Amino acid sequence: MPVKNDCGLYTMCIVQDQDKILLLNRPNELGFPGYLGPGGKIDFPESMTEGAARELREETGLIVKPENLIFKGIDEYLVPKTKYRYIVFNYLVREFEGELLSNPPEGELQWVTIDEAFRLPMQPWFRRRLPLFFEKGTFEISVVWDEDSQSPLEDKVRMLGS
Numbered sequence: 001m002p003v004k005n006d007c008g009l010y011t012m013c014i015v016q017d018q019d020k021i022l023l024l025n026r027p028n029e030l031g032f033p034g035y036l037g038p039g040g041k042i043d044f045p046e047s048m049t050e051g052a053a054r055e056l057r058e059e060t061g062l063i064v065k066p067e068n069l070i071f072k073g074i075d076e077y078l079v080p081k082t083k084y085r086y087i088v089f090n091y092l093v094r095e096f097e098g099e100l101l102s103n104p105p106e107g108e109l110q111w112v113t114i115d116e117a118f119r120l121p122m123q124p125w126f127r128r129r130l131p132l133f134f135e136k137g138t139f140e141i142s143v144v145w146d147e148d149s150q151s152p153l154e155d156k157v158r159m160l161g162s
Helices: 048-060 124-134
Strands: 006-017 020-026 034-036 039-041 069-079 084-093 108-113 138-146 151-160
Touching (some): 006 048, 048 069, 069 124
Parallel strands (some): 006 084
Antiparallel strands (some): 138 151
């Protein structure tokens, strides 16, 4: 009989306006401190794009129609010890409306140039993923994670359809 695998579905959006992108500066107490794109867990039964649009609205105040999300790739983390798969659906947003929240729940919102973004403090996994949003095609990142050593057993990055 097959072993049941648990799976978590998440989204991340990079909002781009001309040469600037919108990033969240997350404080230490919320986990994953530093700059990253808005996103979060997809609620059942919403689709991936509905979840991305909702998370973007909740964390930034910006409104995007699901059909205006540009799919950029999948980032997955597999943990053999717990049989858990964490999948992030990544989107680029260029068409949006609304105003930024004055008191966002996940951290300070900041428009920065793409060049400036790469000089900001951020999690290593986000630093690796960020440039892929601006590449032609889509990406797939797959990391097999060892809980005991807190390090990757396997780590692959592929550009698809480029």
